[in-house]
Amino acid sequence: MSLPPLDSPQWHSSVRAFAWGLRSITATVLTLVLFATYLGIGALAHDTHFSMAWALAGTAFVWAGPAQIILISTLSSGASIVQAAIAVTVSAIRLFPMVVSVLPMMRMPKTRRRHLILVAHLIAVTLWVESFRFLPHVPRERRIAFVQGLGIGLVCVCLTATTIGYVLAASLSQTFAAAILMMTPLAFLFSTARNCRELADGVALVLGLLLFPIVAMLNTGADILISGVLAGSMAYGVHRWRAHA
Amino acid sequence: MSAFIGDWHALLILLVAGVIPNDIWRMLGLWFGGGIDEGSELLVWVRVVATAILAGVIAEILVRPPGALAGVSGWLRYASVAIGFVVFLISRRSTFAGVICGEIVMLVGQWWLG
Numbered sequence: 014m015s016l017p018p019l020d021s022p023q024w025h026s027s028v029r030a031f032a033w034g035l036r037s038i039t040a041t042v043l044t045l046v047l048f049a050t051y052l053g054i055g056a057l058a059h060d061t062h063f064s065m066a067w068a069l070a071g072t073a074f075v076w077a078g079p080a081q082i083i084l085i086s087t088l089s090s091g092a093s094i095v096q097a098a099i100a101v102t103v104s105a106i107r108l109f110p111m112v113v114s115v116l117p118m119m120r121m122p123k124t125r126r127r128h129l130i131l132v133a134h135l136i137a138v139t140l141w142v143e144s145f146r147f148l149p150h151v152p153r154e155r156r157i158a159f160v161q162g163l164g165i166g167l168v169c170v171c172l173t174a175t176t177i178g179y180v181l182a183a184s185l186s187q188t189f190a191a192a193i194l195m196m197t198p199l200a201f202l203f204s205t206a207r208n209c210r211e212l213a214d215g216v217a218l219v220l221g222l223l224l225f226p227i228v229a230m231l232n233t234g235a236d237i238l239i240s241g242v243l244a245g246s247m248a249y250g251v252h253r254w255r256a257h258a
Numbered sequence: 259m260s261a262f263i264g265d266w267h268a269l270l271i272l273l274v275a276g277v278i279p280n281d282i283w284r285m286l287g288l289w290f291g292g293g294i295d296e297g298s299e300l301l302v303w304v305r306v307v308a309t310a311i312l313a314g315v316i317a318e319i320l321v322r323p324p325g326a327l328a329g330v331s332g333w334l335r336y337a338s339v340a341i342g343f344v345v346f347l348i349s350r351r352s353t354f355a356g357v358i359c360g361e362i363v364m365l366v367g368q369w370w371l372g
Contacts, residue, residue, distance in 0.1 A: 046353050060325025064264025071272055079312045080280045084272070086318055094275045100311065102279035107308045110301050112287025126288060133288040134281060182325065188368045190326035192361055198316045198339060199360040203346045203353040205312055217306040221313025226321050228314075237314040244314070245307030252302055 014040045016150045030155035034162025037147060043139045044170055046200055050078050051171040053197030055178025056190065057082060061089035065179050072175045073168060077137050079104045082197055087237065096235050103241070111141040118148050119156040132157060135164030138208065212255060217248035330368060338364040 016033060017023040024030060038044050051072060058068035063085065071081050080101045087097040112133050119132065136144075144160060151159045182190045202218075209215045221244040228240040263269075319327070320335050327335070342360025349355040 042354060046357070049354075049357055056326075057319075057324060060327075063268065064262060066263040067268050067272055070269060071276060074277045075272075075280050077280055079308075079315065080276065082319075083311070083315050084276045086315060086324070088271065088275070089324070090318075090322070094271055097271075098275040098279045101276055102282070104308050104311050105280040105283045106304045107283075108280070109283040109287045110305075112284050116288065129288055130285075133284045136284060187326050187329050188365065188372075191330045191368070192365055194319075194323070194325060194327040195330075195335070195338065195361060195364055196357065198319045199342050199357045200353065201312060202316050202339065202343070203351075203356040205309060206343075206346065207351050207353055209309075213302070213306050214309055217309040218313045221310030222317045224310075225314040225317035229318070229321065237311060237318060240314045241311030242307055243310075245303070245310035248306040248310060249303045252306065 016147070019150070019152050024152045024155050027155060027158040030151065030158040031162035033151075034159040034164075035166040037143070037159075037163050038166040038170060041139075041143055041146075043143065044167065046204060047078075047139055047167060047171055048174045049196045050200040050204075051174035052178035052181070052193050053195070053200065054078065054081050054085070055175035055180075056182035056193040057085055057178075057197060058175070059179045059182035060190075060194065061085055063089075065176065068175050068179055069172055072171050075101075076134065076168060076171075077105060077108065079201065082201070083237065092235065096238065100235075100238050100241075103238070108136065111138070112136050115141055115144050118144065119153075119160065121153060124157075128157060132160050132164065135161070135168070138204075139167060140164050211252065213248045213252035216251045217245050220244035220247055330364065331371070334364060334367040334371070337367065 014036060016037070023033070054072070055068055058071070071084070075081050075084070083100050083104050084097055087100050115136060116129060116133070119129065140160070140163065143163065147159070147163070148156055178193055181193055185193070205218055206215070209218065221241060224240040224244045225236065228243070229236045233239060320339065323330070323335065338360045341363045342356045345359040346352065346356030
């Protein structure tokens, strides 16, 4: 699929631009990765005894895979609401620079903040990456409508995947249910490894994997938070050391 | 219908521990986005800590697996991630190829043991 040229009459209406955004979900392999990830999230929610409405509301209103699995796994392993909220919010800080960097591509002199609220909510790693790829081919005055279409399309794909994963976990044989749950660690590990920008990101990923089982032996109830801050700070040390070397 | 919705208490927890602590950063980005340097040291630290927290979550699912995944032996879970990772690397970082191969290793392993 390729988008119409910038001067095409296709871009004259916002509704058309929204529809082009919606169609663009078929133009990226990340849609398949998201689908696999949300199959896993649906299955995880089922196996940790959350309701289907809870899982769907999480997909629509949290709309961040890492935050959703952190929330599900902390709450189901007996962490308090405050501990779960802290772990979620730390994982979500990365959304701040994404929103900050992508919105200038859509702003016009007459754009008001409220026009950008829905776009800001829809931004997560996939939409962030795809905005940089697609937006240069969309006229500036239609970019908000386009990104809304793309983002809402992706949310719908993920709502479908959440539902399918949830239902399959309830009805499949043990082996296939396990295979769907296995989607989550595989998809997150590889998509995070793909996004590593510098050595420190890779170090954070590896140390985070290795430190967690050790910290988990202490059974603090905040194991993920403790191992994450420790491993992340060590990785930051690597970043500083490389910057000075 | 009540099985679909579950209990309202859990939905309230979703709002307080999930939606608000997550979306607050998007809204802060919208409000204060103008004056932050994208390459600042604080944002680098935030980024690596967020990566390490996510790594911890991945490790937790592998080490203390939920539900049906607990029925798969530990070495098979680790082998499927390790082989998936090798495929991810040799396929020039294709997330999809890595996931598919990891899944195949787990399914074949279960069938073999099974």
